[in-house]
């Protein structure tokens with residue numbers, strides 16, 4: 711079990727190679743190939759994050775639109791109620 715965790719630690723996901731020692735892994739991680747892979751995977755995860763946030767933004771935009779429409783309906787209803795009330799008051803006087 712201990713061996714498995716050591717070999718897993720010395721595995722580089724960019725090429726799936728298990729290195730003999732930490733030093734060799736570190737040396738490999740300084741290579742251009744590894745750094746390019748690192749940058750590419752970073753870009754990939756940033757793109758995912760961007761998509762996720764874009765989705766959140768459009769959800770919120772939709773919610774805002776719905777609320778705006780509800781506000782308009784309520785304003786209209788309030789106008790009707792006000793004029794109803796006004797006409798009743800006029801009748802009483």
Ligand SMILES: [Zn+2]
Nearest residue numbers: 722724725744
């Ligand atoms: Zn690597």
